[in-house]
């Protein structure tokens with residue numbers, strides 16, 4: 001199901017012991033922790049490909065406190081996955097959502113992200129899923145119609161590629177930061193629902209829409225982690241304990 005990411009190639013990748021290789025001889029390493037690195041040399045050289053080690057660590061500590069569990073339940077309820085599903089999380093980060101959902105539903109799970117620290121953290125904690133490092137902006141490195149469910153959880157969106165890798169009877173869940181997400185730390189955000197539905201309208205029909213919100217009392221260390229995980233710590237003063245809102249707009253689409 002994996003495809004070579006080299007532009008103009010896109011042949012099937014075959015798994016060998018420590019690498020995957022296409023028929024044209026393009027070869028990519030399987031890391032010791034089990035993920036496959038499909039970044040090409042020019043992408044590896046780029047300065048800041050995705051989340052840093054610090055941001056990944058901060059986000060994982062927040063997940064481990066249970067802060068995002070209600071959001072995960074909301075996503076699980078909406079996708080209603082079963083063990084027969086084949087699920088892609090595009091922009092999987094540290095793998096929390098995909099890894100947790102797989103442990104509940106038992107489906108075949110695949111995650112892709114451009115950040116090596118994020119995917120490494122995912123692979124170490126959830127070895128039962130397949131994890132890929134790749135730049136998915138232009139090409140998702142999977143065969144057409146590979147998945148019954150595609151997740152995009154506050155990640156970069158590529159409607160055409162989501163449609164290509166999704167089966168005709170599949171479903172796509174897009175999670176966006178809601179306007180009240182982290183409102184205590186960054187003010188009211190934009191409502192991105194309308195524009196996102198428009199972006200997907202050519203390939204997808206919206207079938208369900210919900211907002212899932214949770215308010216959490218965080219100590220100062222956890223607030224610091226929120227600041228680290230979302231944007232660079234812009235506050236000069238130390239973070240203080242406070243109640244923080246986490247809120248996602250969930251959109252469920254079916255292919256047209």
Ligand SMILES: [Zn+2]
Pocket residue numbers: 004005006009010011022023024025026
């Ligand atoms: Zn190739």
